[in-house]
Each structure stands twice: as C-alpha cells, then as structure tokens.
Amino acid sequence: MKSFTYERASSPAAAAAAAANIQNSKFIAGGTNLLDLMKLQIETPAHLVDVNGLALDKIEATPQGGLRIGALVRNTDLAADARVRRDYAVLSRALVAGATGQLRNMATTAGNLLQRTRCPYFYDTNMPCNKRVPGSGCSAIGGFSRQHAIMGVSQACIATHPSDMAVAMRALDATVEAIQPDGSTRNIPIADFHRLPGDTPHIDTVLKPGELITAVELPKPPGGTHVYRKVRDRASFAFALISVGAIVQKDGTGRVALGGVAHKPWRAEAAEAEMPHGAKAVTARLLAGARTTHDNAFKVPLVERTLASVLAEAKEMKS
C-alpha cells in the first residue's frame, strides 16, 4: 500500500472541500473495496478523508412518502430496516444477495454505489486494462470474458458494475444526493449516475472531483410484488453472472432492472411495456443490440429464462 495522509472530516462540506483541495484524495467509509484495491496499488490515494464520523447514517421518511437513506447507512441496516423490508423488498433482497455478513456490516450505501468493477483484468496489474491504466488496452476483449458485459460495451472496456444494491435502486428510481466542494448540492437520478465505458472507462460515475454522496432517496413505495434473483457460480458470496430485480403489479405491468450485464445497472423502460407479454418479449427489447463474446453469449438466454422464472414467482407470490 502506498503511503497517504489521513484526516477525519468534520462535515460533509468540509469533506468535499478537503477532497477537492488535496490532489489525489479519496473518501473512505466502509473501506471494503478501497482498501483491497489500495493493497494491490490499483488505487493509490495520497490523502484519505474518513467520512465515518459524519451524521449520515439515518433512514428518514420524506415529505413525498419515500425514504431518504443516509450515505453511511450500512448495508446490513438498510436491508434490515422494517420500512425497506415491507415497502422496498427488492432492495432488501438485493442487499442480502451480496457479499457476506461481515462485509455488509461495514459497507455503506454510498460506497456500494461507488464499487469498482470485479473484472479480473482490472485486478491483475500485470495485464493491460483501460479502466486501471487509461490507454493501456483491454485484456478482457479477446481474453476470458465469461463474467463480462453484453450491453453498452465499448472497444475500450467490457467490464460490469458489480453491485446488487444498485440494480434494486435502479428499479426503484432512486435519486443520489451529493454535495459539491463549494457546499452546493445536487440530485442525480440513479439512471444517470453510472456511466457507460465509452472511451473513458476509468471514469465510473458522473461525480465530480471532491463531490460527496450524502444520501440516496427512494420515491414513495411502488407497490407490487418484489423479486430479486441472482444467478452466480456459488450459492453465496459470489458476484452475479446476471441478476434480475423486478417489481410486478397485479395487472402484469412492472419494472425490470438487470445486474451483471453492463457497466451500470441495466434497465430499459420501453422494454417494460412488454411485461404483460412475458419474458421473451421483454428480453428481446431489454437486450436489443447485445454485443456478446464467445464466453458470455450465454447471458442472453440466461436473462430470458431467469426473468421467466422471476415473473412466474411473482405471479405465485401474488396469488
């Protein structure tokens, strides 16, 4: 691990200002992803701003009937919150499908959104990776790409975003609240928060240098039946090959977001018009234009079959 200076932030605005003023700063909260990457010298911050002392660990009801989840709410606490379990079950289910008990006790809501990819070539510092070293090339394209993205990919990167939580947040139309170094705040719809790789895969999100996530807001409960299904190589503690987060209403309409297929949680509102017509019709539109490799072409039929299973389960849960 490279040496760094360390400070404990006194307020969200002070944290953002410190991170903007000191070159190569990083916020640290749970640390479960950042420290792992620092040990491998994939992340080499010169300064760490510890935000754990900030009072951003509450889940509060909003005047609009939704929930405002503080950036520092731990994954365990978010999954266990009675309101989340009752009204946003897809989020609880997604959270407990990820990581382990120990990691969920540490990992925060904001940190979960800011996870870096788990592409093995991003982790292997002996291999070219445009996300780790811009311009060095992509080892996954032409390499072993079984885990990689099939939607929104570029010539520079086919990495996926590893979060389960973010998939549920996308299905729930969450909004990310952030504070700038000058103290002003802005709200970013979750759909716009993560970027596609394009020519700059080293930039994961639209956050600006120093910008700090303070909360994630959920709109009022969407109702319906909530299902999160994760397909992976092990029954527990493994990243998704693909995952499906779905909210299905009584009349068969609803929402579907996918994990494990793109550089961001993947959702296409236009495809959801097909929900009453079943999984085949939805998948055809949701994965239109898919660019697969020899190794990950299985993800297209896997999404369709998993979605069919999810829709059947939702139907059963309703009756």
Next chain:
Amino acid sequence: MEFDDELKLSRREFLIVGATSVAASTFPSVLNAQPVPEQPPLVSKASFTVNGKLRQLDLDARTTLLDALREHLHLTGTKKGCDQGQCGACTVIVDGRRVVSCLTLAVMHEGHSITTIEGLGTPENMHPMQAAFVKHDGYQCGYCTPGQICSSVAMLNEIKAGIPSHATGDLNAAPQLTPAELRERMSGNICRCGAYSNIVDAITEVAGRRA
C-alpha cells in the same frame, strides 16, 4: 538472539519472536504484508478498547486493524488468511458487530470497542461457542477457527435482532435458526479443511441453548 537459542523455541514461539523483531527492522516479512515504505511512514494516533482494555497506538496510517491487533498488540489469535476480505479468518467484533479486520484501517476505529477471540474466552474459561466447537470438532487445522467463532457469536445476535439473510423466506417475519440460514450467514468464513457440518452443529447447539 543466538541461532542456537532459536532452535530451542517451538514454532509458535518463533513466530511470535519473529513478528516482534520485524517491527524493529527494515526487512519485509511474510508475516507483515505491508511493503517497505518508499517514504517515511505518516504516523497517526489511534486509541480504542480491545477486550476491555484501552490501547493507544502510534501507527503508520496504512496499518489495518488486523495488523494493529497482531503486530502491535500481539493478539495473534486473530488470523491473517487472504488479507482481502474473502476468507473471514480475521473476523473480530467491533461495537458488537462482526467485521473483517483486514479491510479496515486501525485509525478508523477511534473510540471503538473491539473484541477478539482472546476476549471471548480463555482455555480455562471458554466462551460457550468455543466449548461447542471443541465438543463438536468444528475444525481440523484450526486456522479459521478464531474467525469462525467470533463470526458465529455475532451472527447469532444478528438473527436475534431480526436482520434478514439471503436464506430468509419471509422478509417480514423473524428469521429462523435453520441450517440453511446458518450456512448462508457463515458464508464469509471459509474452512479449507471442510469442517462445515461440525461447525453448523456447534453453532446450532449454542443457539438452542440461548433460545
């Protein structure tokens, strides 16, 4: 220390002595995964309670909680397995919650209360979970055992607090103490010897006793 003296030490004693002498030398060691600093380390103060005792340390800010416990406080019951959060051997309890001590910095724990395997029980006065692991033979080599025990003690409290898991059927009901629940909740603790079924038996016995 003379070479002859070293030969007389048991392997365990040698490891402890080795770890101590590393702290005073500039040579890297397999016991201390931090690389040799390229610049003078930036020292930060950290103070927290470990097993009921207030500890104050001046640490290189890079020091993980795991390395602080093992290399600085010489509490070597907590084990370093993968050092990347995948194996659970380094699990300790911080303010009542289980965490992997390899993926957190010691300086991030100012004022926290940390419990390690040494704080749960002693050979003369074992924690019920330690006794149950012995009774049910919940290990072979024993390297993952301190992590398994710290993890399982805190995990039972998570079930009691109603925290759901991936194996929980009804999200809005109290989670049940089924083998499927225990296995899912303990998936962050790897046992390479494969003592899992005995570990489940040990935890089940303790859980039953508490219920």
